[in-house]
Amino acid sequence: MARPVNSEPTESSFRMVARTIEQRIISGEITPGDILPAESRLAEQLGVNRSTIREAIRVLEQNGFVKREPGRRKLITSIPHSGDISQRLTATMVLNQVTFEELWEAMYALEPAAAAAAAVRGNDEDFVAIEANLAATRQALEDSASLVELDIEFHELVATATRNRAIQMARAPLSTLFYPPFYAVMSRLNAGQRLLTAHEQIYKAIRAHDAANAREWMEKHIQDFERGYELANLNMASPVLMPER
Secondary structure, eight states, rough: OOOOSSOOOOOHHHHHHHHHHHHHHHHTTSSOBBOOOOOHHHHHTTOOOOHHHHHHHHHHHHHEEEEEEEOOEEEEEOOOHHHHHHHHHHHHHHHHHHHHHHHHHHHHHHHHHHHHHHHOOOHHHHHHHHHHHHHHTTTTTTOOOHHHOOOOOHHHHHHHHTTTTTHHHHHHHHHHHHHHHHHHHHHHHHHHHHHHHHHHHHHHHHHHTTTHHHHHHHHHHHHHHHHHHTTTOOOSSSSSOOOOO
């Protein structure tokens, strides 16, 4: 049992308690959906005071491991949503001044792998959704803002077709930071037709279940972004910025 701390919770004490509870959830000792004991009981079990427990619960709520039952005071353990995790990773990359070049390298590693996996596991539902995206893209070749939105959607549809949640979760924060500079590229260069051609070829390979060709075309597509960034006179060494909401 941990040694009791003073009445004023310190950062180390409440975060230590939060990590303890979080680890118990991850290990399966506490099952998502279980009701946590009352603050006084938790404080007694962990050898800390209630103010420390209260701060620890706040951290767990922010991280998605605990939620309050609607209309009641009970605390229920939960599984963090991928969106919550993505937001924290996005903020971490911005605060650590990750550069666009680093972001591009990560996308170059991940997106071709996603295309190859989509070629293996994609189904008719995925094909219908991607075909609708391509049709909309053909109608938006002169609209930079729409093209960026459709490109985001295209890559999300490819990720969905992988049936791989790890790929989907890993690429989400990268995508959030990747596309604001991509809009700058699209608004300065007339690259709509080139983007559409790449998407059509990637989809053709996915539809044919040709993983190697899907990977190759996705690599070309991501390489095009780097070339476009240079042609638009934008600095790949600049740190990424938090997108405006």
